[in-house]
Amino acid sequence: GAVVSQHPSWVICKSGTSVKIECRSLDFQATTMFWYRQFPKQSLMLMATSNEGSKATYEQGVEKDKFLINHASLTLSTLTVTSAHPEDSSFYICSAIAETQYFGPGTRLLVL
Amino acid sequence: GDSVTQMEGPVTLSEEAFLTINCTYTATGYPSLFWYVQYPGEGLQLLLKATKADDKGSNKGFEATYRKETTSFHLEKGSVQVSDSAVYFCALRANQAGTALIFGKGTTLSVSS
Numbered sequence: 650g651a652v653v654s655q656h657p658s659w660v661i662c663k664s665g666t667s668v669k670i671e672c673r674s675l676d677f678q679a680t681t682m683f684w685y686r687q688f689p690k691q692s693l694m695l696m697a698t699s700n701e702g703s704k705a706t707y708e709q710g711v712e713k714d715k716f717l718i719n720h721a722s723l724t725l726s727t728l729t730v731t732s733a734h735p736e737d738s739s740f741y742i743c744s745a746i747a748e749t750q751y752f753g754p755g756t757r758l759l760v761l
Numbered sequence: 762g763d764s765v766t767q768m769e770g771p772v773t774l775s776e777e778a779f780l781t782i783n784c785t786y787t788a789t790g791y792p793s794l795f796w797y798v799q800y801p802g803e804g805l806q807l808l809l810k811a812t813k814a815d816d817k818g819s820n821k822g823f824e825a826t827y828r829k830e831t832t833s834f835h836l837e838k839g840s841v842q843v844s845d846s847a848v849y850f851c852a853l854r855a856n857q858a859g860t861a862l863i864f865g866k867g868t869t870l871s872v873s874s
Contacts, residue, residue, distance in 0.1 A: 680859075683861045690867075691866060691867070692850065692864045692865060692867050693805075693862075693864045695863070698861060742805070744861070744862070750861075751807075752797075752804050752805040752806075753804060754804035
């Protein structure tokens, strides 16, 4: 099946710094990618829909200035957590649609 | 809006026991329904899906039937194995191009030998 990769898989940063997470579709082109956030022992919450060449669509309650999404090409979307704080610590998962919806392995962010 | 409700976990079973994880949904129209599995330390994997009423999805001994009348998509397996220990997520997607999956909260299954 199709493969979606994420980088990095783990990141630890200091409060106030910005962190960029990359999501790539490795063997297909994805016009649309999705970013989810998963808290421990909870479900995946959709944060935003990333469309190639246009602005992302954010879900209600997600700060677009805090979570910057750039979908610069058909195989790459990036999520930048700006001025990260400890409450931003979470597991971030991206997803892309081919014949079905494929998920990346996730990026675990820990903000100290 | 659309939503998915699945039974709270954790579910603890002995090997070869019968498994049912309940899932119900609320949606306008006729969504597609999915079960995803997340093994420890791994990403989400599609387990099975059904795209219309009365469809049965099946994979690796797991089954789920799309029941429109009860808005349900319960996951079943006749004989679980230790290797089935994972978190299972029920999800739906509206039948509209480019829409994202909406997930339930997940149910942790632990199978002991």
